[in-house]
Amino acid sequence: MAAKNKHRKKSKKTNEVTFQAEDNEPEAENGGGGEEDEDLGGGEGQGKANGDDEEFSLEEVLRLGGTRADFVFLAGLNDTQELVDGGKKGAIDDLEEGELQQFITKLGIQAYSGQQIVTDEPESSAAAAAAAGGEKESKKAKAKKVSAEEQSTSAQPKVSEQKKTEQKTTKDVQVSAKKKIKLNTNVFEFQQRQVLLIKPGGKWFELEYSAEGSSELQDSSLVSQYKTLAEQLFEAEVNIYKSKKSLQKGANSTWMKTVVSSGVLADRMAAMTVLIQDAPVHMLEHVENLVSMVKKKGSRRMGLMAMDTLRELLLSSLLPENRKLRTFAQHPFDELEEKASGNRDARDRRLILWYFEHQLKHHVAEFVVALDSMAHDTVAATKAKALATAHELLCSRPEQEKALLIQVVNKLGDPEYKTAAKASYLLETLLHKHPNMKVVVCCEVERLMFRPNISPKAQYYAICFLSQVMLSHDETELATKLITVYFSFFRACVKKKDIESKMLSALLSGVNRAYPYASAVDDKVKEQLDTLFKVVHLVKFNTAVQALMLLFQVMDSQQSVSDRYYVTLYRKLLDPGLSSSSRQNMFLNLLYKSLKADVALRRVKAFVKRLLQVSAEQNASFACGALFLVSEVMKSKPGLKILLQEEKEGEEEEFKDLAEVNEDGDDEEERFVDADKLEEGASTETQEAKPTASWVHHQNLEGGRTLQSYDPLHRNPLFCGADHSTLWELQRVRHNKQTH
Template sequence: QDYLMLCAVDEAEEMVDGGKKDAIDDLKEGELEAFVSSLGLRKYAQSCLVVEGEEEGGGGSEGKEKPPKKEKSKKETSAPSLEGKKEKKVKEKASGVKDSKKKQAGSDQDQHISAKKERVEENFEFRARQVILIKPGGKWYELEYTDEFSSEPQNQMLLSKYKALAQKLYQHETELYKNKTDYQKGASSAWMKTVVSSGTLADRMAAMTLLIQDSAVHSLQFVENLVNLVKKKGSRHQSLMALDTFKELLISDLLPENRKLRSFSQRPFNNIEKISSGNRDSRDRRLILWYFEHHLKLQVAEFVQALEALSHDSLTATKSRALAVSHELLCNKPEQEKVLLVQLVNKLGDPQNKIATKASYLLETLLNKHPNMKVVVCSEVERLLYRSNINVKTQYYAICFLNQIVLSHEESALANKLITLYFCFFWNCIKKKDVESKMLSALLCGVNRAYPYAETGDEKVKEQMDTLFKVLHLVNFGTGVQALMLLFQVMDSQQTVSDRYYAALYK
């Protein structure tokens, strides 16, 4: 029946790789052969081998008719020699099978490795789609897959291959989105894109904001445009307008609430195929989102550098605006917080008193909003105080900021740290015989405020007790009152207010 069926096949059409020519468009030359070899059927071929001698012996005895009686004696005499020949044949074939098994095992391994390589190469092959993978609308950081990350170091070769694939996927995705919005009936996006390139400054900013809010993932070019406008020199008005626009976008649409942006290398590429369950669409969505977030992180870093440049502008208004933007980002989002904090603290040393005072005020409001940042902010201010090229005025502004920090009894470690810092500078002032400066008053004010919350404050003050009594007779009235307040706090806590203290007080 099989033979008859095959005879009936129309052989007029040319056959290629098991199918009619031009019938399957996406089948490449030799692809079917590679697929069959990757199935590993050769491993099981050995168990199906049949020895011909056994078949002949087994089948012949059953299938043939009994010989006539006359030939019986002849058969009996020739039977032993026939059996010997068959046994010899079987042994030869068995040894041949063993050799062929070894050869086939080696060839199977080679084919398996080559098939595996082909599969890996297929994984990194870019395939263009006709529909977009990331649907517009909503916040991009609330989409699935954006929270996946890995703290383990990733395979660098794997990382570079996935990055190249992600770049192609992202470019294709943005092109698809652009074509879709361009040809959409009744869409205003084409008009908005015209405004972005040739409208007035205010209209350009508004159009870019709307396009980014519609779909941030597909609008990375407009993010880059805004950052470039902030960095562009020559027009302060344009820079400041772009600055405010981009700041609002970062807070409302682009930056996640409770985490920093992650770079491409912080993703779990070692098991991406496992977590996407072999689904190519799922994997490609991940790659597009991760690639977008990586480049958004780079753009935010560039924006923060542009802020730093604006904070050194010659105009006070520009510096003040840059400072306010740094403070607002620091208060609302965790991205680039270390760099922004350093910018704010460094402004305590600004040559213009107005800017230094504003920096101090902004740091104070930051601590009111985020009290857990006290230790981090104090450490950064301490680093500024001990810098080698720092001037006395900057140190004074920094000490004035520190002595305004509101402490609690749970923050005894911070209070101890501050008292040590104050007395270090107090001793420097005494050494320099700079006792009539405002610095001494600020230092003593700081000690007075930190003393009730410190655990080891007594020893620190006792070491300086004699010095404080001597200083009382040299300093101005305000500083003298601060010193007396400190001495009274220490002595009263131990109920040892001495005659020396009262003599100094009445004098």
């Protein structure tokens, strides 16, 4: 009984200790409970309590007011072990310095710190909750600490596997965070500044960020928001610059303000030029004023001065040389925040420059429209000035080149001869400076020629320009296209029976220039051969020369120069228009090429004799050219020198290179073969059958063979008997030139 009472007293005292721990939680957490147990747990009674399950059970703890956690805690106590920080010494390994922080880093919790939102709780509520928990929460915390320590040992092998996944997740979070920045409404918020973002002076297109552009399609809503912000930034930037200028003291600043507002016209232009050159971004309003002066009607002098001033400014300070101006939407807004790297000044500086470039492009377009209006002025000098300005801008800068090219090409159809001729000259100058623009310019001229309301005069000037375009063997497509255009107008002229006009001559000249560089056009030319032969006999001498040159080019390229061509050329030597022609040199050149390509020596002799006969009646320059031509042909064909031999008296002339009379003496009808098949010194063999077609007139065949005398009026040079005569024409030419 005494032992039992003693045990009950001990249990009661233990229970009191437990309740004391619940009432004073901080002491239990700080080790106070451990000290109390150490004082009361010693002795024999405590060992019995731990060893006897009947005396110390869960029911008894619950009866005394404890909990299941209290029973677990008391059951785990061992009087022989020292309690440290509310637990058994050695039960949990002591943490080294920095070990807990390293473990948290491996878990990657910090990567998600930006996404979690923890609401702040008042300190009083947190303290009350901590006090209400009491000893029960402290014991649970100890149990969780033990379980966390056990789980950490098993989680360490998985950390390396989770590390890659955590890094990838971190990157995704960062990318999504950047995207959220773009959609943040604070990005488009305007902030007023007191300093300039763009420094005055220099050329604006040489500043940083001005060359950034994008060919990709941008989001329209994003561009619209940035444009609104850019407009506000630009206006604020201009106002800051004006306020700083107004505060400056000095005669120069005051003079500028006075002159721009109320000075004479020349001084106003000079002042605006200086202001724009000093700060083009901040003085854009003066560019707009100059454009308005050009557009204003009623003051031609002011418009011309403003046009000259604006042209100089565009070429010297406002337009870049190697690129066109970009619109506001042609910039990388999808990468703007990333390029700025969060620096608002760098971003706003970009927006100001891009907005300025957009406005400048708009003003330049208006200026080009105003130039077109001035080009239609009733005063010829004004039209010439506007045309020259458009041409200079077109040659020097790529901005608005399409509109400027259309303006210059349209002036080919101007009613005044001088303006149309100047437009043609300016287009030729443009192609000399920029040869790569040949295709573009020729296509625009072709578009002008085929307009329904275009005048024949404008078409003629367009053909004249196209015929002067210099081509190369690398431009076969362009040459072929030009020949197609020429022949389409050629057929139209023939159909209208308008063959006496200058148009036909210009067309033939163009075909002659383009034919050597074209490809696959022989069929088109062959279709027009018969028409060309007819044209030669109907048109003036100059046009006929162009047609003959084209015929020779086509036939010579195919190595099939026909007898029909030589008959036509032989006849043109007697054309009355030769003496007054401006293309005598071209005709002599054509003669030289034709005679050099001819294989029939007796036909060449006929040409030489007729040429010298004609030279006796022409001027000295033509006669000299003819003599030089004959000498060059004799060098290439030595058989012609027999024409220089004198006739023997009393004897019949004998020429070894000519065909002899048949021994039979029978007068047989002369047979003709193609001249290309004849060789020098070869005799003509008789043929059994007569050719079905020939350009030798049948009346000339009367009498059988060629007579032994020379007939200067014979139609065909092959059968005129020139090989039975000498060059007595040389004496005639010499006599005529001596008398003159």
